[in-house]
Amino acid sequence: MSRGRLRFRYGVVVVASILLGIGHNASCLVADEPDTLFFDGFEGKVDDLWDPLRPDPDRMSLTSHPGKLTLKTHFGGLGGNALTRRMPLTRNLYLVPNPVEGDDDFVVTTCVESFRPVKNYQQAGLMIYDDDDNYLKFDYEHSGRHAGFKHMREKDTYRLVDTDEFMEPADQLWLRVIKRGNVYERAYSTDGEKYKVIGEAVWGDGSPQQIGIMACNGSLRDHEIEAQFDFFQIRKLTADERQDPVYLQRQELAGAWDVVSTKVNGQDLVEGPITEFNFDGGNVSFVTQGELTEVDYILNVESDPKGFTLSSLTRDAQDPVNGIYSIDDDQLILCLSLPPGAPAPKKLESLENDGSILLTLKRSR
Secondary structure (H helix, E strand, O other), rough: OOOHHHEEEEEEEHHHHHHOOOOOHHHHHHHHOOOOEEEEEEOOOOOOOOOEEOOOOHHHHHOOOOOEEEEEEEOOOOOOOOOOOOOEOOOOEEEEEEEOOOOEEEEEEEEEOOOOOOOOEEEEEEEEEEEEOOOEEEEEOOOOOOOEEEEEEEEEOOOEEEEEEEEEOEEEEEEEEEEEEOOEEEEOOOOOOOOOEEEEEEOOOOOOOOEEEEEEEEEOOOOOOEEEEEEEEEOOOOHHHHHHHHHHHHHHHHHHEEEEEEOOOOOOOOOOOOOEEEEEEEEEEEEEEEEEEEEEEEEOOOOEEEEEOOOOOOOOOOOEEEEEEEEEEEEEEEEEEEEOOOOOOOOOOOOOOOOEEEEEEEEOO
């Protein structure tokens, strides 16, 4: 929510408690609000916790639009190997230390005002950052044809880019990332109240070093424009956010599973190619003919049967493996379609020449 709404909401709680004289119960109302871990409304200065990376004072202002941190886009980016890339690295990365301990979770939100990208790569948004070759970025960006949302993950110079839905520029645009373990959900809002979730992805080990905001032009050398950041907030999760059905299902899957039976194209195999799985947050590792592979996976808990998608079956594969699953206490059944990219099966079964592999697993003791 905007800082105006934030202050108003807390004000309502305080006034109500005084008028109603509800004493102890008033503290319960306040406690229902998630704890704010860091907040900056940019009222004439920036908080001392900010640690700007590659500061560029000529492209940063607190006075051109009072009450905002204004960052100007510029020629520069982060994608690819930071040591060998040709364009300069992004400047004015405004970062604060991760305020949670270990792999605890958080929600980070900002509001960008009057941002009108019209040229390819003009962008502004949120950063989850370890270093220039290990980061997650969620921004509003121009693609060359439209303005929309872009999501980029980089791990040890290996980059994955998701282009989300396009939308017309808004006077105010709220961007939000919710971290649950090593899974990051991204969402946006145009009113600061109702957020639309547009995806989630796995990145890192669940304990990022810094969190912040950025604005740049990528490989575009001119046409610098302003991005006005109205506020920046990091908070704990609400009760509803902690009860996210996909997150709870990932927790139920967590741990090691042994493959006890395999059926391919309707035929039972005495010894299947995959022998064990281990689920860890949004990652799953499995052993195929003695070789360990780790990839990320996506769940659809609303479909019937529930959906299960592996990003790949091998390290170099480009297409995901689509499937379905069921879990009942210590038994997990996976039915995957082969080859990669084929539509998921409709039933938890493997029939002759249907291109499926049916795995029955038991939780490892």
